Amino acid sequence: MARAVSTRKTVVVTIFAWIVALIIFFPILYTIITSFKSETEAIQGFSLIPSGTVESYGAVQAQSNYFKFFLNSVVLSLGSTFLALLISVPAAWSMAFSPTAKTKDILMWMLSTKMMPAVAVLVPIYLIFRDFGLLDSRIGLTVMLTMINLPIVIWMLYTYFREIPGEILEAARMDGASLWGEIFYVLTPMAVPGIASTMLLNIILAWNEAFWTIRLTTTNAAPLTAFIASFSSPQGLFWAKLSAASTLAIAPILIMGWFSQKQLVRGLTFGAVK
Amino acid sequence: MNLKTFLLGTCSAVVIAGFAQAETLTIATVNNGDMVRMQTLTDDFTKANPDIQLEWVTLEENVLRERVTTDIATKGGQYDVLTIGTYEVPIWAKQGWLLPLEKLGADYDVDDLLPAIRSGLTMDDKLYAAPFYGESSMVMYRKDLIEKAGLTMPDAPTWEFIGEAARKMTDRAAGINGICLRGKAGWGENMAFLTATSNAFGARWFDENWKPQFDQPEWKATLDMYVKLMNDAGPQGASSNGFNENLALFQQGKCGMWIDATVAASFVTNPKDSTVADKVGFALAPDTGLGKRGNWLWAWNLAIPAGTQKADAAEKFVSWATSKHYLDIVAAKEGWANVPPGTRTSLYENAEYQKAAPFAKMTLDSINAADPKNPSVKPVPYVGVQFVAIPEFQGLGTTVGQLFSAALAGQMTVDDALAQAQQVTTREMTRGGYIK
Numbered sequence: 001m002a003r004a005v006s007t008r009k010t011v012v013v014t015i016f017a018w019i020v021a022l023i024i025f026f027p028i029l030y031t032i033i034t035s036f037k038s039e040t041e042a043i044q045g046f047s048l049i050p051s052g053t054v055e056s057y058g059a060v061q062a063q064s065n066y067f068k069f070f071l072n073s074v075v076l077s078l079g080s081t082f083l084a085l086l087i088s089v090p091a092a093w094s095m096a097f098s099p100t101a102k103t104k105d106i107l108m109w110m111l112s113t114k115m116m117p118a119v120a121v122l123v124p125i126y127l128i129f130r131d132f133g134l135l136d137s138r139i140g141l142t143v144m145l146t147m148i149n150l151p152i153v154i155w156m157l158y159t160y161f162r163e164i165p166g167e168i169l170e171a172a173r174m175d176g177a178s179l180w181g182e183i184f185y186v187l188t189p190m191a192v193p194g195i196a197s198t199m200l201l202n203i204i205l206a207w208n209e210a211f212w213t214i215r216l217t218t219t220n221a222a223p224l225t226a227f228i229a230s231f232s233s234p235q236g237l238f239w240a241k242l243s244a245a246s247t248l249a250i251a252p253i254l255i256m257g258w259f260s261q262k263q264l265v266r267g268l269t270f271g272a273v274k
Numbered sequence: 275m276n277l278k279t280f281l282l283g284t285c286s287a288v289v290i291a292g293f294a295q296a297e298t299l300t301i302a303t304v305n306n307g308d309m310v311r312m313q314t315l316t317d318d319f320t321k322a323n324p325d326i327q328l329e330w331v332t333l334e335e336n337v338l339r340e341r342v343t344t345d346i347a348t349k350g351g352q353y354d355v356l357t358i359g360t361y362e363v364p365i366w367a368k369q370g371w372l373l374p375l376e377k378l379g380a381d382y383d384v385d386d387l388l389p390a391i392r393s394g395l396t397m398d399d400k401l402y403a404a405p406f407y408g409e410s411s412m413v414m415y416r417k418d419l420i421e422k423a424g425l426t427m428p429d430a431p432t433w434e435f436i437g438e439a440a441r442k443m444t445d446r447a448a449g450i451n452g453i454c455l456r457g458k459a460g461w462g463e464n465m466a467f468l469t470a471t472s473n474a475f476g477a478r479w480f481d482e483n484w485k486p487q488f489d490q491p492e493w494k495a496t497l498d499m500y501v502k503l504m505n506d507a508g509p510q511g512a513s514s515n516g517f518n519e520n521l522a523l524f525q526q527g528k529c530g531m532w533i534d535a536t537v538a539a540s541f542v543t544n545p546k547d548s549t550v551a552d553k554v555g556f557a558l559a560p561d562t563g564l565g566k567r568g569n570w571l572w573a574w575n576l577a578i579p580a581g582t583q584k585a586d587a588a589e590k591f592v593s594w595a596t597s598k599h600y601l602d603i604v605a606a607k608e609g610w611a612n613v614p615p616g617t618r619t620s621l622y623e624n625a626e627y628q629k630a631a632p633f634a635k636m637t638l639d640s641i642n643a644a645d646p647k648n649p650s651v652k653p654v655p656y657v658g659v660q661f662v663a664i665p666e667f668q669g670l671g672t673t674v675g676q677l678f679s680a681a682l683a684g685q686m687t688v689d690d691a692l693a694q695a696q697q698v699t700t701r702e703m704t705r706g707g708y709i710k
Contacts, residue, residue: 040547043522063310064332122344130350215341218300218352219329230332233305237518237525237547 028250034243042239056244063241064227066248073223073252075138076213077206080145081199084153087146089195092157093183097166107158110151118211129216136218144216145206152205153198160194161187193266200256200264207253224249297587298327302342303357304574305332308407308614311604312595318603319594326587335462342579346371351581354588358403360394360573360646364663367402373578373585374400378593386598386618388638391573394646394657403575404596407537408616410640411470411569411660412633413557414524414542415531416550419443419450423530430567433474433499433560436531440507443530452507454529455500458516459679461661461671466570467533468678469671470660472496474561474568476651479662479699484655484708486699488674488692497688501681513683525549533559535572536640539633540611556636558643564651570660571644573616616641666706673698 034042035057036050060066095103125144126135134140164187172186188195210225217226231238231245257264303309309332316328331353333341338357345352346366358366366372378384384392384401391408395401413431420427423442428435440452456467469479477492487493504512507530509523517534521541524532525548532538545551559569576592578585594600601621604613610630613621615637621627622638631637649659656662661671674695681691703709 043547044526063313123348126344126348126350130348135350135352214333214337215344218302218331222331226331226333229334229337230305232334232337233518237521237541238305 028254031243031246031250034240035247037240037243039237039240042243043237056240057248059241060231060244060248064230064245066227069222069224069227069249070252072138072221073207073225073249076141076145076221076223077203079138079142080149080206081202083142083146084150084202085195085199088150088153088157088198089188090183091154092161093187095154095158096161096164097169107155110154114151122215125212126216135216136220136222138221141213141216141221141223144212145209148209148212149202149205153202156198156201157191157194160191160198163194164190193263196260196263197266200260204253204257296325296327297584298329299354299584299587299591300329300331300352301355301357301591302331302333302338302353304335304338306574308612309357309574311608311612312406312600315600315603315607319591322594323587323590326590328591346579346581349581351579351583353579354582354584355591356577356579357406357574358577360391360571360575361658361661361663361667363395363403363575363577364397364657365665366577367397367400371580372402373580373582373589374402375404375578375589375592376400377586377589378404381599382593382597383620386620388617388619388641390571390641390644390646391617394571394573395575403577404592405573405575405617406596407614408571408573408641409535409537410571410616410637410644411467411534411559412536412539412636412640413531413533413559414539415439415555415557416443416527416529416553417555418553419530420555427555427557430558431560433562433568436533436560437499437503437507440503440531444507449528450530451509451523451528452530453503454509454515454520454523454532455504455512456516456520456534457504457508457512457679457682458514458519459672459675460516461668461675463516463675464679464682465671465675466572466660468496468500468675469662470559470570471500471568473566473650473659474559474564475499476562476564476566478650478652478654480655480703480708482653482655484703486696486703488696488699493692494688497678497681497692500678501688504682513679533568536633536637537615539637540615540631543632556633558636558640566649566651567643569640569644571641571646572660664706664708666702670699670702 030048033048033050036052036054038051038053038055041047041051095107129135129140132140134143168190169182169186172182177186208225210229213223213225214229217223228242228245228249231242313330320326320328339362342353342356342358344350346356363372387405388408391405392401395403395405413427413436415427420439420443423439425439425442427439436453442452444450444452456464458464472478472493475492475496477490477496478487481487509515509528515523517538520529520532520534521538523529524542527550532542539554539556542548542554543551548554559567561567576595578588578592582588596617598618598620601613601618605626610624610627613627615621615631615634622634628634644659646657646659648654656664661667677686677691677695680686681688700709
């Protein structure tokens with residue numbers, strides 16, 4: 001009897017989870033469907049069956065060079081992730097294994113910077129970029145994306161590192177491991193799932209960042225967020241083209257997320273259940 | 275050839291190549307049909323100017339406005355040519371952010387620009403931006419539905435007639451709304467329409483001393499008429515509808531009338547996109563007999579920011595893109611109906627254009643009927659038909675637009691919306707130093 005109840009409960013929870021997942025995924029699905037419609041079809045109300053035309057994709061590519069934007073997205077998201085990890089692994093290590101009385105306060109302060117509206121610092125950041133010649137440069141934007149995501153990356157790594165017993169690191173120290181040897185040869189391999197999921201999340205966050213990537217670029221460093229923005233129009237119905245541009249922009253990250261979902265979930269739930 | 279000669283020749287070639295290197299112009303623009311078309315037709319310009327290359331940054335209107343404002347105010351120098359609206363030109367020119375256009379060339383024929391459009395871009399007798407396309411607003415209506423309602427649309431209707439026609443054309447069972455009007459909040463959305471309409475009712479944003487006028491009976495008459503008409507004959511959820519939403523409704527045959535930008539005429543008469551392409555008629559924006567019509571005046575213009583290092587090349591491009599020659603290129607490649615409208619007198623004298631664009635005369639009449647310096651019945655201290663050309667207007671217009679949109683949605687009464695609009699506007703104008 002208990003088994004039957006458990007099965008029924010599992011079925012109900014599964015159905016509920018599927019419904020929630022479908023509701024969350026539906027806007028993306030409908031964007032993909034609309035991208036395979038003509039502009040006339042796109043405005044004719046709700047329909048899940050497109051004619052299958054790819055004319056919008058052709059028009060989008062003719063109007064903008066997708067691959068240039070794509071390449072910038074790849075460089076910016078990978079570059080900022082690499083840089084963020086380089087800074088955050090030692091930072092999280094020190095906070096997890098050599099905490100001071102102010103460690104918690106520092107962590108909270110770092111997180112609080114994420115709560116500040118970006119537009120509040122637009123002009124100072126713009127002036128700094130202008131004076132250092134970083135406007136519309138990949139280097140400048142890579143640094144900017146690193147800074148934006150650093151608080152989350154450090155927080156996530158700190159949480160993972162806290163799950164690793166300090167005795168193992170002590171043993172490594174007893175065996176003569178240097179500070180960097182301890183971090184890179186002992187700690188890092190043990191925290192691979194956590195680091196991997198942090199890395200994936202950072203790539204996704206950097207890929208989707210739209211405030212700074214649009215405002216600090218013009219042509220050379222503009223990533224896919226700027227590509228999508230260029231198809232939004234206040235006068236004229238270009239919904240199919242906008243959907244095609246959005247589909248092209250989200251496809252790489254969607255595919256990456258799909259293939260790495262196990263790693264992502266494992267990392268995100270790491271240490272959640274004791 | 276000895277080594278010395280070879281090295282000298284190589285160095286010279288490098289130096290010459292350096293000097294001959296193409297200048298790249300970065301052009302900020304919006305994703306409107308005419309602008310996108312221009313990007314595909316620039317071969318003519320680059321062939322004639324091989325030393326100039328063009329790079330485009332296309333953004334959504336509000337993002338572009340914010341992005342360009344940041345760059346120009348901080349002298350970032352990221353852009354060489356800007357696409358800006360009639361609202362920005364006088365404000366930015368006054369700030370010294372734009373360069374006057376003084377080298378447009380002998381063939382440019384500045385006097386051919388439509389006077390109403392040109393005057394909005396001129397300060398101290400200097401042109402600060404060149405119009406790429408211009409628009410006013412007008413009534414687009416379904417000829418079949420108005421005939422079915424037993425009415426005939428006059429060329430210059432009154433709001434009384436529009437109200438009667440809208441209610442008679444409404445057939446909600448058949449999915450037909452008598453009238454579709456903007457309801458989405460925003461200074462360039464519902465407030466463009468309502469500010470222009472209020473002029474026909476004798477209302478104005480401010481009196482000569484910059485005192486807000488939302489507590490006056492003219493504004494109440496405007497908003498009462500609008501809300502009642504939309505409740506009786508407008509589409510459901512009208513408070514979310516802007517230009518694009520109404521365009522979609524009209525093209526699907528769900529609107530009897532639509533009062534909006536003249537540029538929409540080419541969309542609703544295009545059989546490729548519109549199911550009612552052959553049934554559309556045009557009339558001037560309505561009035562109330564007070565001598566002013568509720569039609570606005572807008573142009574997308576090309577201007578050169580003061581921070582550019584490539585002013586000469588930029589002016590060459592602006593001259594080309596807004597010339598008569600460019601109109602001929604579009605006509606040859608895309609047909610006369612696709613030529614950017616509303617900028618040049620000669621276009622409206624062109625028989626081929628008149629034939630290809632049945633809305634040409636009405637567009638010209640609408641543009642000529644708008645008077646940005648005397649927009650309303652009573653005198654005003656500002657310039658602008660559907661906007662007030664002061665920097666504070668973007669924020670104010672959007673806030674008041676949210677109140678009026680809420681009144682349309684039934685979330686507050688017309689009286690409450692007007693009272694709050696008066697309060698907010700008085701506060702901001704006092705803060706801005708306009709009210710002493």
